[in-house]
Amino acid sequence: MSKKNILPQDVNNLLKDISQPDFSYRVYDNRNPVEWHNWPLLEKAADYIAWKHKQNVNI
Amino acid sequence: MLVLFHSFKGGVGVSTVAANIALSLARFHQKVAIADLTRQQSLNFHIGIQEEDIPFLSSDNIEELYNASKEFEEDGGIVIADIGTEIAHHTIPEENILNISIISPNAGCMALFPEAFDKKHYYIINNENERYNFSRAASQFVQDMVQDNLIGIIRQDEAVNEALGKLQPLNLYQPESAALKDFNHCAHQLLRMIGINTSLHVGEVADAS
Numbered sequence: 607m608s609k610k611n612i613l614p615q616d617v618n619n620l621l622k623d624i625s626q627p628d629f630s631y632r633v634y635d636n637r638n639p640v641e642w643h644n645w646p647l648l649e650k651a652a653d654y655i656a657w658k659h660k661q662n663v664n665i
Numbered sequence: 666m667l668v669l670f671h672s673f674k675g676g677v678g679v680s681t682v683a684a685n686i687a688l689s690l691a692r693f694h695q696k697v698a699i700a701d702l703t704r705q706q707s708l709n710f711h712i713g714i715q716e717e718d719i720p721f722l723s724s725d726n727i728e729e730l731y732n733a734s735k736e737f738e739e740d741g742g743i744v745i746a747d748i749g750t751e752i753a754h755h756t757i758p759e760e761n762i763l764n765i766s767i768i769s770p771n772a773g774c775m776a777l778f779p780e781a782f783d784k785k786h787y788y789i790i791n792n793e794n795e796r797y798n799f800s801r802a803a804s805q806f807v808q809d810m811v812q813d814n815l816i817g818i819i820r821q822d823e824a825v826n827e828a829l830g831k832l833q834p835l836n837l838y839q840p841e842s843a844a845l846k847d848f849n850h851c852a853h854q855l856l857r858m859i860g861i862n863t864s865l866h867v868g869e870v871a872d873a874s
Contacts, residue, residue, distance in 0.1 A: 641802045
């Protein structure tokens with residue numbers, strides 16, 4: 607794993623240029639998309655949402 | 666702006682979040698009113714012990730509340746309404762209201778989430794605890810699903826409960842409370858969303874005074 611990958615997302619946010627006028631205010635950018643895949647309930651929920659989206663069910 | 670706080674599952678802290686965001690807005694010197702459309706009527710319990718003077722709009726349904734709040738909104742006022750777990754059936758144009766859904770990162774809430782997920786709604790995750798594996802994963806999951814519709818995350822903080830138990834305002838009972846910071850953050854984000862620019866720092870200074 608490269609050094610960049612093990613850097614926490616929060617630190618990455620700090621390194622962004624916050625002086626930009628269009629800088630996103632979101633600070634909750636610490637998502638780790640890997641971790642929730644370990645939980646079957648969340649996997650099923652994600653599949654269901656994807657299915658609804660595909661079926662064009664109004665979500 | 667009429668802001669409706671609701672949840673598809675009970676017991677996730679809708680009243681707590683709605684009340685504390687209303688209080689944060691008041692501390693940011695915003696004109697704010699509250700309304701409670703739930704049977705429990707617990708919003709007043711959260712607001713009642715606070716020092717801020719927040720008017721209470723009384724109404725039986727959202728249409729009635731919308732009409733009652735119009736005058737208040739004309740001067741840039743924000744109406745925070747707790748509608749609990751009721752499904753918001755109304756005929757008000759979508760652009761005139763903001764729907765905020767409160768989610769708790771627990772298994773029961775996650776099981777109901779796909780059915781209730783609405784892309785037009787905004788979300789606040791309440792009672793997140795990074796130290797618990799499922800709570801952390803569920804929070805990440807919700808963030809992945811709702812993406813930019815996430816207003817903020819309220820960390821699990823016993824100070825909220827303790828302040829109520831002491832009948833003291835949270836900002837006086839524990840000014841350094843994590844949840845208080847998160848409520849302020851969500852209120853600030855809400856203001857940005859409805860086009861009111863204010864400095865979070867100003868609010869914090871006001872807290873200390």
